[in-house]
Amino acid sequence: MRHAVVPGLLISFWLSYASALHAYEIEDELMVGDPDADAQLRILSTTDIDLFEPFLAAFVAANPEIAIDYVVASSAEVMKAVQGGEPFDLVLSSAMDLQTKLSNDGYTQPYSSAATDLVPDWGNWRDHLFAFSQETVTLVISPAAFEGLDIPQTRQDLIRLLRDHEDRFRGRIGTYDISQSGAGYLFATQDARASESYWRLSEVMGNLGTRFFCCTSEMIEKVATGEIAMAYNVLGSYATARTDLADGIRIVELQDYTIMMLRTAAILRDAPNPQAAGLFIDHLIRAAWGPAELDYYPFPRFPAPEGAVSATRRPIRLGPGLLVYLDGLKRRAFLSEWRDAMRW
Amino acid sequence: MSRAAQISGSIRRRLIGQLVLGSAVLAAVLVLLVTNLARNVAQDTQDSILMASVTSILDTMTVRDGEISVDLPYAALSMLGNVSEDRVFYRILADGQLLTGYEDLPDPGDPGRDGGYITAPYAGTEVRMATAERRLSVAGTPIMVTVSVAQTRQGLMQTLAQVSRRGAAVGIGFFVLAALLAVLTTEFGLRPLRDLAGAVSRRGPKDLRSVKGPVPQEMAPLVISLNSFIDRLRYSLSRSEDFIAEAAHRVRTPLFTVRTQAEIALRRVERPENRAAIKEMIRALDESSRAAGQLLDHAMVTFRTDHLEKERVLLTELAEELVDRLRPVADLRDIGLSMQSEGTPEVLGDAVLIENALRNVLDNAIKYSAPDSDVDIRIGREASDCFIMVRDHAGGFPEGALHRMTERFARGDNAGGTVGSGLGLTIAREVLEAHGGRLTLENKGDGACVTLWFPAS
Ligand SMILES: Nc1ncnc2c1ncn2[C@@H]1O[C@H](COP(=O)(O)OP(=O)(O)OP(=O)(O)O)[C@@H](O)[C@H]1O
Numbered sequence A: 001m002r003h004a005v006v007p008g009l010l011i012s013f014w015l016s017y018a019s020a021l022h023a024y025e026i027e028d029e030l031m032v033g034d035p036d037a038d039a040q041l042r043i044l045s046t047t048d049i050d051l052f053e054p055f056l057a058a059f060v061a062a063n064p065e066i067a068i069d070y071v072v073a074s075s076a077e078v079m080k081a082v083q084g085g086e087p088f089d090l091v092l093s094s095a096m097d098l099q100t101k102l103s104n105d106g107y108t109q110p111y112s113s114a115a116t117d118l119v120p121d122w123g124n125w126r127d128h129l130f131a132f133s134q135e136t137v138t139l140v141i142s143p144a145a146f147e148g149l150d151i152p153q154t155r156q157d158l159i160r161l162l163r164d165h166e167d168r169f170r171g172r173i174g175t176y177d178i179s180q181s182g183a184g185y186l187f188a189t190q191d192a193r194a195s196e197s198y199w200r201l202s203e204v205m206g207n208l209g210t211r212f213f214c215c216t217s218e219m220i221e222k223v224a225t226g227e228i229a230m231a232y233n234v235l236g237s238y239a240t241a242r243t244d245l246a247d248g249i250r251i252v253e254l255q256d257y258t259i260m261m262l263r264t265a266a267i268l269r270d271a272p273n274p275q276a277a278g279l280f281i282d283h284l285i286r287a288a289w290g291p292a293e294l295d296y297y298p299f300p301r302f303p304a305p306e307g308a309v310s311a312t313r314r315p316i317r318l319g320p321g322l323l324v325y326l327d328g329l330k331r332r333a334f335l336s337e338w339r340d341a342m343r344w
Numbered sequence B: 001m002s003r004a005a006q007i008s009g010s011i012r013r014r015l016i017g018q019l020v021l022g023s024a025v026l027a028a029v030l031v032l033l034v035t036n037l038a039r040n041v042a043q044d045t046q047d048s049i050l051m052a053s054v055t056s057i058l059d060t061m062t063v064r065d066g067e068i069s070v071d072l073p074y075a076a077l078s079m080l081g082n083v084s085e086d087r088v089f090y091r092i093l094a095d096g097q098l099l100t101g102y103e104d105l106p107d108p109g110d111p112g113r114d115g116g117y118i119t120a121p122y123a124g125t126e127v128r129m130a131t132a133e134r135r136l137s138v139a140g141t142p143i144m145v146t147v148s149v150a151q152t153r154q155g156l157m158q159t160l161a162q163v164s165r166r167g168a169a170v171g172i173g174f175f176v177l178a179a180l181l182a183v184l185t186t187e188f189g190l191r192p193l194r195d196l197a198g199a200v201s202r203r204g205p206k207d208l209r210s211v212k213g214p215v216p217q218e219m220a221p222l223v224i225s226l227n228s229f230i231d232r233l234r235y236s237l238s239r240s241e242d243f244i245a246e247a248a249h250r251v252r253t254p255l256f257t258v259r260t261q262a263e264i265a266l267r268r269v270e271r272p273e274n275r276a277a278i279k280e281m282i283r284a285l286d287e288s289s290r291a292a293g294q295l296l297d298h299a300m301v302t303f304r305t306d307h308l309e310k311e312r313v314l315l316t317e318l319a320e321e322l323v324d325r326l327r328p329v330a331d332l333r334d335i336g337l338s339m340q341s342e343g344t345p346e347v348l349g350d351a352v353l354i355e356n357a358l359r360n361v362l363d364n365a366i367k368y369s370a371p372d373s374d375v376d377i378r379i380g381r382e383a384s385d386c387f388i389m390v391r392d393h394a395g396g397f398p399e400g401a402l403h404r405m406t407e408r409f410a411r412g413d414n415a416g417g418t419v420g421s422g423l424g425l426t427i428a429r430e431v432l433e434a435h436g437g438r439l440t441l442e443n444k445g446d447g448a449c450v451t452l453w454f455p456a457s
């Protein structure tokens, strides 16, 4: 279909394994657009290619003079690559804390355009970071595993449920390995900030032999197959996007509070091609915050700005507070407390 | 009489200038004060938040299991994000050794007991840094922990720029208002002066009353001197007028008496050489009388033209009356006076003067004409000017001396035995010039043609 609409659009796709050349590890890479195009836009991102490819294609179709080199890496590797001075133009990341640190430490440059005015104030930090998605951090459960049980609506419910049905859930709970996953760490720290019940829940989960995963997709797949009964702190958008698994999973937004994460984009200070990066940011912002709903925009849209701040949805605030849990001492202390609770 | 005053500067401009300058200085001082105050307040605000952050970190520092432990509070940094979107850096040292944070932050110097602040370049920009210290005892040895929290100053600068802009706007507003008030005040303050000038200049030339209206205290000396000046003027003017009339009377009366006596004597004397002598005497008396009359007329004309009082004058009526009065003299010599008038030309002027000018011209025409000839008077209007044209058949002005005839005491060769003083045309010219018109002399056919031109009213 896309080829028919945009003739001549070349999409190449290959996996590139960590090579000695890179001081950082990449997970995936995708070239979109005419390889002989005038300008090349190098994007370093934590967003899976599957999810983002239609958006990239749409951008290249609108700007045929730009070709995109889209590199996917974990948020920690993204950080490493940027600090190592890799010549990327743009970083897209769900790790708001790391993005904030990059910007705070001077690795990004400011940008403003007519489009950036569309971003609500809380989605724009210093004109350096621009939020382009709001995604809820949810509980994903397997309806089969919950046969005969009430679906928990709050963390209290969940704690009670797990205590009451220890046998049913033992070894069948999944969550992020927060020492590996930047996003997992962010969700856990914000969770811990939001409520004391996080630590009680962690202890209960630790008692039941919780399993730890690197990435959302793996957890969702395991829930869909019924191998685990539920995954805690999973990005709802990833689960929604997996329409192939729709029957095997159910997404639950806990009603006591649901953390809302912002995916952010920033132009790197030493970007070789800041103009193209600016165009891409405009494109992202129009899709995320503009009036028109575009089918290639892969994330759920909440009516901004009110929708983001509802009684239960708590958006993570961009700002220097996010630097706190990145502090070496603080991180070590948090991880050790978490390991204690999770019995890891 | 010169109408223009010698002008050096203007009270109004000087007053406005000084007041406006004063308001400008005040406005500038105001803006400076406001921005300075704003700078201090903004700086104090940033300082106190930075210090609050430092303190909140220091408060979490404890010694646990013989080691210093820090639990960086979330609020310590997030509170800085509430004020502005500035970059934030921190450093925690124990006895100068880095515990955590940004090691290369600038040296705070000695923060003192209550903590200290510095502004220093860092991370490619300028940061404000608060630092405080505390002594912890680790296994009996005191260790000095130093916490610094720094923030870039972009938000502060933005606030300041905004305050400066507002301050400038307020300053400009203040200035404009003050300047406006300055102008109004000046106008208001100078009004009595203008009123006085207006009242005086609106007066007619003959209005020599003293100034009566109330004036502000400061203007009293001016008005008093003005009034005394007016009094003196009035006195000397009335003296001049009286003097001229008196002089005419005093000169003419004895001359007339002598002439009468001479004529009586002439009738009695029979010897031809005595008669000739007496005739000669009478002629000299006529000349003197004429000269005295014309001189006084001239003086009167000069006086009146200096204080020209204008009113509507109907030329035709004026000429008709005059012609009627001159007719007996003309009839004596069988000279016909004919008058022809087109429309009713009307001019603004002094009827006495105009009549005097026309009388002199008609007098010439009659005087220099041979008996039995005609003098034509035409009154009319050409373009926007009115004219009275007097034509005779007396042979005209002496060729070549035409332009000289309006000069004082100028008489032509043709004047020969005619009694005259040479002032008649001078008087006529001066009257017309005082009215903004002119007198033209020309020779037409076998006579002179003299035209009095007036600008139409
Ligand atoms: N209508 C005229 N025809 C010819 N010559 C004239 C006529 N009017 C004036 N003149 C000449 O112009 C001279 C100047 O005239 P003006 O009236 O000034 O003096 P005046 O007639 O000699 O003396 P007065 O002062 O008594 O009138 C005269 O002396 C005469 O020579």
Ligand SMILES: [Mg+2]
Residues within 6 Å of the ligand: B360, B363, B364, B420, B422, B423, B424, B425
């Ligand atoms: Mg004469």
